[in-house]
Amino acid sequence: MSFKSIVRELREMKDGIGNISRRRGVEGRNWRNRTRSHIAPDVAPFEPSEEGQWANLPPELLWDIIRRVEESETTWPARTVVLFCACVCKSWREITKEIVKTPEECGRLTFPISLKQPGPREAPVHCFIKRSRDNSVYLLYIGLTPSGDESDKLLLAARRIRRATSTDFVISLVAYDFSRASNTYLGKLRSNFLGTKFTLYDSQPPNDASIQESSQHNRRFRAKQVSPTVPACNYSIANISYELNILRSRGPRRMLCAMHSIPFSSIQEGGTAPTPTSFPQSFGEKTSPSVSDVKETANDVGPRESLVLKNKAPRWHEQLQCWCLNFKGRVTVASVKNFQLVAAVDPSHNIPADEQEKVIIQFGKIGKDIFTMDYRYPLSAFQAFAICLSSFDTKPACE
Template identity: 35%
Template sequence: MNDMTQPDAHQIVHPQLSTESFSNPTSLDEDEEEELTEVPIVPTDLDTSSQTVRVTRPVPPIDFVLQRPLTTEKELLDIAFRPAALNTRVTCRIHRCRDGLDKLYPQYHLFIEHLETGEIHHVMTARKKRKSNTSYYTITGIYRENQSVPEGYVELGKVRSNFLGTTFVIYSHGKSPLKREIATKKDLPIREELGAVLYDPNILGFKGPRKMTILMHTLTRDGKRPEYRPAKESEMLLSKYRDGGARDLLVLHNKSPQWNEETQSFVLNFNGRVTQASVKNFQIVHDNDLDYIVMQFGRVERDSFTMDYKYPMCLLQAFSIALTSFDAKLACE
């Protein structure tokens, strides 16, 4: 059984940081995977000391409700980049489309979901880019001013991996400071770095739950997400984390599933939001509070998934992290 407590960020060794390559493609079938089973987990680390401790039970989070489809670009950008409000859960659904020519390059449609009514609103679409040396997703936002005009599209960001599919970087739409951009991007600002996701290589070759590390920049004291646009490689998240400069970073991990003897499988409790076993399923937590689920993602049908997130994540970050789970991991599985 995996230990629920993760080591400190600077003690984690990620070989892919020093050997990452962005030169070769990855083309494994996404459904060749070791399955997980969802069952509740009973806490076993109860305090049995005689000391009396006053416990304040957390207030259940309020589910965010999108009252109507987005009608302006400003509304779209606001919901894409603003962190979720405190004590609020944003519930989403992702549908994967991979029919015909889209088998190897699927599209992913993200909807904000109202659990009580079942109403959904299409907010973002991600596309896996063709003719790319590595896994590369572009994310666009969708809004409609009124029913009489076509939908408007806004380029929001992209997610790009290394060759092995073990390291992903999340950017906003913009130009790279490290290369000469094409003419259409010359007038754009330097891209904003929104996060990075690392998957631990499975050096033993055993199939089992993945181990994820998520890197983000910390928010300001008033809960806002500052824009961070590094101009050189040494200022980027992966470089700072590799060099031990994680003090000003927010480092999250996926919650370790526990081995269940009865089902002979690794298990997590998604409280009904995930109904099918998959190695793609995960929950994101901070080491200081394993009960506060910052984000969770998992399968409900073959090509349908749920995604929920809370403070301090924003929608674009959560969607991007979910996209990394779809990718085959050559060194992890």
């Protein structure tokens, strides 16, 4: 059943309930006029909710309506109606947040926090990136290929900023505001002078207290803050490095991604990756855990091994005379930027061979300025997008 039909039935039901309540209201007023002298003076009269008439629906009915909407609208742009339900009022928003599952569970992206949650374990999330050479902006959309009517759903945007000794990719939720003082700012990717090493910074503190303590040294602003509502730190959550190719040997780029915020146990049986549930309510609030929370986390987690990703080794094609990878039709143009990443597994980890060959993220070219990006658990869209951005930077020492 479509969302429009559900709303139509809901309105008819609401009109019926309204007629009954109006009839009961008239009877109630007559009763109050007859018994006014018997009513206690300290009883406050009933006041309707200030959130509107839609907030007064029975919780069971509201739960069923939003559940049916969430199940029927599975892809964009139809999935926007799920967001519309969450915007009606507070009660609708709370129930919608309870019904909508994480991308790991349902494979769908809904709320902005979904972009920082791990992707599905089975089928990857298909996205594509548009590059604008004029303003050095990179736009991440969800979908298999770009549509002709420009109705694609924008997930993330990044702008490249060249500096004297490094290059920054500022990542935002919108394509028109890349200010680090904005609420849409999510993080940044910074390279070294040669473009061979990158550090990914997140505007949110990681769940692991030990990582959080070691990554707070990079302040976004000086001691005198621009605004009290701006977060004071960037948190280092990953490092990306490209192997030098000084001798110009033949072959694709070789890269390693150390994901400090993701434990290696996440790809093992029964393992889980950190899954944030919401953004900080206010950037001015203290987001760092208390001392007791840090101790408890340290005792529970202890020293852990971070997940490391490496590029999947390609094979040499004799007829084409080039290195090839099986992108399953998602990449159509040969480019040095194309890559597939798998987990770097030590023999002592006892990981099955099929799990070792499972591609966690792949990136490739399909047009002049169009690239595909497919990612899966335990990476999030934000982390996968940052890894792909590192491939766009100039690397004369690696090619």
